[in-house]
Amino acid sequence: MEPTHNIRRLMDLYRTMSRIRAFETAALNAHKEGVVPGPLHVSIGQEGVAAGVCLNLTTEDRITSNHRGHGHALAKGAGVQGMMRELFGREGGHCRGKGGSMHIADFSVGMLGANGVVSGGIPIAVGAAQGLKMMRSSAIAVCFFGDGAINRGPFLEGLNWAALYNLPVLFICEDNGVSAFTATDTVTAGPGVIARAESLGVPGVTVDGNDALAVDEAAGRLVAEVRGGKGPRLLHAKTFRITGHTSTDAAAWRDPADVAAAKARDPIDRLGVLLAERGVATADLDALRLSAFEEMEAAVTDAKAAPWPDEAIAYEDVQDVGAVRFSGVSA
Amino acid sequence: MEPTHNIRRLMDLYRTMSRIRAFETAALNAHKEGVVPGPLHVSIGQEGVAAGVCLNLTTEDRITSNHRGHGHALAKGAGVQGMMRELFGREGGHCRGKGGSMHIADFSVGMLGANGVVSGGIPIAVGAAQGLKMMRSSAIAVCFFGDGAINRGPFLEGLNWAALYNLPVLFICEDNGVSAFTATDTVTAGPGVIARAESLGVPGVTVDGNDALAVDEAAGRLVAEVRGGKGPRLLHAKTFRITGHTSTDAAAWRDPADVAAAKARDPIDRLGVLLAERGVATADLDALRLSAFEEMEAAVTDAKAAPWPDEAIAYEDVQDVGAVRFSGVSA
Amino acid sequence: MSVHQVTLVEAVRLAALQEMRRDPTVWVMGEDVARGGLYGQYKDFLPEFGAERVVSTPISESTIMGAGLGAALVGTRPIIEMRIFDFVMCAMDELVNQIAKIRYMFGGQARPSVVVRMPHGIWRNSAAQHSQMLESWFVHLPGVIVVTPSTPADAAGLLVSAIRSDDPVLFFDPKNLFPVTGDVASVIEPIPFGKARLAREGRDLTIVSWSAIMPAVEQAAATLAAEGIAADVIDLRTLWPWDQAAVCASVEKTGRLLVVQEAVSVAGFGAEVVSTVVETLGPARVKAASRLGAPRIPIPFSPPLEDAVKVTPAKIVAAAKAAMA
Amino acid sequence: MSVHQVTLVEAVRLAALQEMRRDPTVWVMGEDVARGGLYGQYKDFLPEFGAERVVSTPISESTIMGAGLGAALVGTRPIIEMRIFDFVMCAMDELVNQIAKIRYMFGGQARPSVVVRMPHGIWRNSAAQHSQMLESWFVHLPGVIVVTPSTPADAAGLLVSAIRSDDPVLFFDPKNLFPVTGDVASVIEPIPFGKARLAREGRDLTIVSWSAIMPAVEQAAATLAAEGIAADVIDLRTLWPWDQAAVCASVEKTGRLLVVQEAVSVAGFGAEVVSTVVETLGPARVKAASRLGAPRIPIPFSPPLEDAVKVTPAKIVAAAKAAMA
Ligand SMILES: Cc1ncc(C[n+]2csc(CCOP(=O)(O)OP(=O)(O)O)c2C)c(N)n1
Ligand SMILES: Cc1ncc(C[n+]2csc(CCOP(=O)(O)OP(=O)(O)O)c2C)c(N)n1
Ligand SMILES: [Mg+2]
């Protein structure tokens, strides 16, 4: 990469991370205000992973995500208005208000959905890769999941399957060290995700997930291999979730030292330092963060003003065939 | 081991294998005659694994098994009459005629049951080990499953769990190379079961499953480690199933060369050769095989003559609480 | 269009074959399918369609189900073969939480066009883990179509509809009826979901049933007819949607309803039929409404025990007579 | 014996605490239980009982369920915490094919004495994968007891019975009612399975319900009473076994039956209640029999959409009036 291109790419990463941070901060605040209903899982501190991976994907590539999917969706290009309205449960949400944060999806940009079930996205991504391969598409599938997900059966089944059929799928284990409120290493045996993946025929690479540039570079290599027909790969990105498990979890149970250390390794700040070293003016970076902030504030304003979905919408998108309303007395 | 003891132990192995072979041969014939109903999965050619492992267990130790469980049950000490009657669906069967071959169990000797679901025994064995540990028992749990089972999620979950809680459980992967009618290596990626186990924190050892002595020695070591509190272990026993998947599968799809090679490696014949080398008279071995044959023929005669269970038995063993017969019109 | 006599398993084989020839996005996956499937329902598919469209899988039920969904999301139409219904218990998250809900949760963006084939029912002494009938569960589950045919022609026509459906279809092959023969057309036309088949016309009593127990019902109806009781016999063919209009019209005529199910009676689909009829017509217009089914026990192995819990023609005749009393 | 006012979640906490103190073979396992559980239902258990009896597990639902079974087979009594009902879909083989059938398949040798706790129901905009109610499925499944309490006292007493039961018990915590308060005795006595609670006495109509929707039912009954319609309100408390005698006796008195369920109406437990009443009393003795429940759609996220599918006091009042017409 020659220097200017490199700067542009770094700025892309910086912009994406800033937008994710701004989106989730705005959503968190709105949740505290009581205007975002239901559970909300944010990924503050983890933005480097989503940004670094998705920068290497095309719109035709597909991703599946987990319960913590805002960053993945935004990095994949999902529309902000549709996302924010979805979180608010309003008309114009990507899922028409039926999904909410835990079921964010934007098929128009290849975002095949968040998932409320841990590991739920693994077989779906594997199958998407199989379908894409069958249809001779050049697109690949990318599957985001947490470190907690590697203790569920679908991890084994999905990776074995992907290796067996040599499928174009890239697995991303976004390792923030916690499974809900439990430290993952207290419930996980053996040497870790890379060993597990390799035992299933899927080569893996570990990267510092708080270094967006490193993620970008590693993902770039792996995406090229996957797209080149070399079969599935796994990227293990070590990161840290600064906030709690859900918006209502103040994360008081965490070691403050760990949180402080993580804040010092904040992926956005780190990339900012690097960009400054490479000569980008601080003002330019600030402008970029401000514009992300404004974009998301505007999205909140829009979502707040958006109408609630009409009750009739509850009865749509169920099935083409078969009544949805109960033939007898029904709610 | 001093030589005479060794011979006695080898004779034990020989006897157990011969009894398994005789039991299954008798059952197969009875099935062909039409007096054993339902599906029947026999393990002819694999007897070395069950015999070698179970020789190292006490009655208090528990085992779980799979759909191919006659050998495991017999080697663990299950009563032959109860087993044969169960296969025939008669009164006096271990499961009162409700289970049949696929659900053979004899809790009185620690045989916690065959299983009609591939991998079904894995979490049960793990939990049994956890309960035993909690109750400060010196007993361990042993879990038999096939090579096909390592592609289901419970393999990952169960081994991780066992390693995590340092449970007294020994996993036995009885690797006959086939999953029903499909060669297992055509549906399995990666370097194999040992790598998978080790990636989950469970050390494993591979052994020639057709060499009963080798199985006995390896299992002896592993059982001692497990019983000694060192945590779970896995034994990978490579073997060959000479007969088809079920009694109605003539296994015409197999390569005759493979079958011939396997027959040449028959675990019973091989141990016979070894015993002869060590000075045991062929007549003694023949007598042992004959007595096994006669024992099982007698069991068949007994089972054939045994009464059918009374219809009322169908309604027992469901629940202590709640009617089993339908309150309305019922079958 | 010629018609020929084939077994039910051959009928569904021909249906899948026709659709895979018609539409290159249709494919099948499951254990041993390259070998033709456990029952020969995919016999000779591998040579014709190749290993990419006839995929023998590992024993990985959750991924068989979930990968089927993923493949549907990118535009293919997988037939997901579960081998034996009971094994779908290993794939329930993928079926219940993902396939059934994905279109709705995502506001219509996803179309999980899969057919999940689950041969079900009592099958010669296969015992508790290989004999279950839980089809009524899925009627209670929003997002799926539930298909329960009993004849070769219906199974074939409904499988064609299932493969062409954009909604996910749970197709319950009546595995005990695979050897039963019947006429099937050389070009298999789709049969619409939600239309019952009137298997026999009567006036005294309405017998409603579906799936593998239908032959016993028809036999019982013949016995009843010989004794002067003429029953309308309705084969629902699909449980969701189900032909409420046909059933209600028949009970309006006969005044008496008997639902016969191979499954456990308690909280089974029979309860839905009885309740719907009573609610729709009003109790005053119903002289009798009852259910016949299995007691609430797992399926035992031994033949006489299994017989004890099986619904038989004699039991159906007795229940029908009770309903006439 | 003193009585105090506590929340439902505290009531079930006290019940489990009492039983774990009483019986050292009782233990609990599930995700985050060492931290007190997702709802605080195991708060302070870890310091008292230690990590061997309060086991925080990996996210491994099939093994949580299956290991619970294995541990029961060697003589312990695990409480299997599923966190949220919907996740049991990841453990259905272990529950349906193993736990429910093992005693029967093995001719009585196995006693799977487990309690599976599955907090269920609509819970403040949690959407389709965290709000399901499929309790009726398990009534149709031989081998298990189905418990669906709605008050702190009932939840506590029934949990005590569940822990002492040798049969496997599926305990549906009504998660939306966790903050609701009520009186609980300082020594919690077991409540027998299969005995309904008469929540209100009337003569005009029988309303049958259970679990999280009960408060709405009682509110509706109060409204109806104010308008001159006196309903017998029956809280079933357990769906298997269920108190058929109490329900039938009430309908014999009132002549009219309305079943209210938070779950989807189609093929839900309400159908079993209606059918059983009609079959037991005969249609002639029933003037009206109907069900109120959710439409057949997954639970949507957005508040107004969720409200649309929720059963509310107003809807119950309307349905009751329709039943009186
Ligand atoms: C199958 C299943 N079990 C449990 C849960 C509850 N749950 C939601 S998120 C979570 C932790 C997941 O940890 P990880 O995969 O590491 O993701 P993270 O929250 O750390 O991003 C749990 C246990 C769930 N959603 N699905
Ligand atoms: C979950 C599940 N899927 C599929 C089956 C059908 N089935 C029975 S045995 C078998 C093959 C098992 O292979 P393996 O575990 O290697 O045991 P083997 O038969 O070789 O002894 C299959 C697929 C099953 N019983 N359970
Ligand atoms: Mg995590």
Ligand SMILES: [Mg+2]
């Ligand atoms: Mg095998």
